Amino acid sequence: MxxxxxxxxxxxxxxxxxxxxxxxxxxxxxxxxxxxxxxxxxxxxxxxxxxxxFQDYVGRPSPIYHAQRLSEQLGGAQIYLKREDLNHTGAHxxxxxxxxxxxxxxxxxxxxxxxxxxxxxxxxxxxxxxxxxxxxxxxxxxxxxxxxxxxxxxxxxxxxxxxxxxxxxxxxxxxxxxxxxxxxxxxxxxxxxxxxxxxxxxxxxxxxDFQSIIGREARQQFQDKYQCLPHYITACVGGGSNAMGLFTAFLNDDGVNIVGVEPAGKGLDTDMHSATLTLGTPGELHGFKCYVLQDSEGQPLPVHSIASGLDYPGVGPQHCYLKDIERVNYESVTDEECLEAFMTLSRVEGIIPALESAHAVAWAMKKAKTLPPEQHILVNLSGRGDKDADYVAEKLNL
Known part of the structure; x- marks a missing residue:
């Protein structure tokens, strides 16, 4: 191992x-x-x-919440949320x-x-x-x-x-x-x-290192509450800080499937996405080597995501390594799927997620339907959606 x-x-x-x-x-x-x-x-x-x-100012530890109504509605695996959205300032x-x-x-x-x-x-x-x-x-x-x-x-x-x-x-x-x-x-x-x-x-x-408190807390909390580790853990990936925060504590747990969720934007078959690990190639950006969405001359391509925190043409180097050794699987979610998850979580659980976090929620919603009810998916809900509420309301004519 x-x-x-x-x-x-x-x-x-x-x-x-x-x-x-x-x-x-x-x-x-x-x-x-x-x-x-x-x-x-x-x-x-x-x-x-x-x-x-962390304790007195941020409000840590952030809780793990069983999204029971959402899980029942989907009819598959149980979805749990690591509530980083409850931190002071509203995110990880x-x-x-x-x-x-x-x-x-x-x-x-x-x-x-x-x-x-x-x-x-x-x-x-x-x-x-x-x-x-x-x-x-x-x-x-x-x-x-x-x-x-x-x-x-x-x-x-x-x-x-x-x-x-x-x-x-x-x-x-x-x-x-x-x-x-x-x-x-x-x-x-x-x-x-x-x-x-x-x-x-x-x-x-x-x-x-600073973000790894998310995973350390989550791993202990899950064991304390459910006497097991989650079958899947997932988080959105732009640069990748909230994901590495969750993933780090579970990397040596072979029984835990780890999934990073990138923004597919308008679709992977278009040039309007930010799916760096899915479609990028090794290159250089901002002082380090990583997968990059780049042209034939090595220049970063324009990228797109409905979530402003995810539209970056590179990604953290540790994510690149974890992809190559196949310890973490990286998948993607479109803008449309993200919006659907944003609205569903808001109206079924009363939790308005950040658009970034809604990418991971969207993946979990799709995956849960394919798994039996006794399996667990832990989502890092990296931020709350106060910042996105007006934008989404305008986009959906609410």
Missing amino acids: TDFAPMPDTNGFFGQYGGQLVPPELKQVMHEIDLAYEEIRNTEKFQNELMKL KINHCLGEALLAKFMGKKKVIAETGAGQHGVALATACALVGIPCEIHMGQVDIEKEHPNVTKMKILGCKLVPVTRGTATLKDAVDSAFEEYLKDPQNTIYAIGSVVGPHPFPKMVR
């Missing part, structure tokens, strides 16, 4: 993916971040401070944002810079920076600003500087480009708080 504990290696690689493809002057900066992280990660002071914030993003903000404080950084797609990372980071007293600058695509207005308002209330990005497709990939360029102007006094398990080493490792 593969032992996943040592990943990544000392150079930041998960198999052939990951690494640190940055200019020479940035390698030293990344090395300093890695050293600082390794220095504080296991100290009692840091762990106690982080766990206290707060888990790593608190860790990154504490690291920035420890390193004496003067400012935190980041990108955001759906705005959940932006809100969570602005929240964490307000908490520790560090200025925060968030870059966000103009398309996403217009689509995710509630989160834009929250970021401004929390005191962050919001930088609209109008280049390219004016979505997540372009926001990453813009934020990284700003970071390069003064990497000594600023830190780039990446919003997923992507980017140059050590960020895929750091974000995974």
Whole structure:
């Protein structure tokens, strides 16, 4: 059985993916971040401070909820939700944002810079920076600003500087480009708080570690409540932070089937999707090696998803490795299926999910129908749908 504990290696690689493809002057900066992280990660002071914030500020542990009415309606396997949507700020993003903000404080950084797609990372980071007293600058695509207005308002209330990005497709990939360029102007006094398990080493490792509390909790909770492990666990995958947060604790459990759900958008037979692991090829993006949706010259292709947090042409390097060794299966869900799951969960269980999370719910709904009632599917409900409610209502003429 593969032992996943040592990943990544000392150079930041998960198999052939990951690494640190940055200019020479940035390698030293990344090395300093890695050293600082390794220095504080296991100290009692840091762990106690982080766990206290998780408990008293975020509201952890997040519960596991049996979606009984939904399961009965589907007539198959039982669906359970890991309720990350109940966290302070409404999603899983707060888990790593608190860790990154504490690291920035420890390193004496003067400012935190980041990108955001759906705005959940932006809100969570602005929240964490307000908490520790560090200025925060968030870059966000103009398309996403217009689509995710509630989160834009929250970021401004929390005191962050919001930088609209109008280049390219004016979505997540372009926001990453813009934020990284700003970071390069003064990497000594600023830190780039990446919003997923992507980017140059050590960020895929750091974000995974901070998010792994999801899986550790879920694994223990499920055993305590049901005296077994789930037959399937699933989460949506864009960059992949909420998925790695859930998956990590279960990787060595051979009896647990792990499924990542990508956005098929308008269909895999169109150019309007973000199914990177399904249709991408190995390449380079934003300082690391991963599967990329790219053209014949290695340039990232425009991508699409109804969920702003998933429209990214790359994916976390550990996900790429897990795909190649076939430990995790990666499947996809269309915009239409996502919307159906969004509305179904809202009206059957009274839980409005984020559009990102609704991709995983949609997959679970399809899969449950093919399984017997005694099987269990655990979905990471990574965020709530407050930010998407107006957009969905307009789209469906509600």
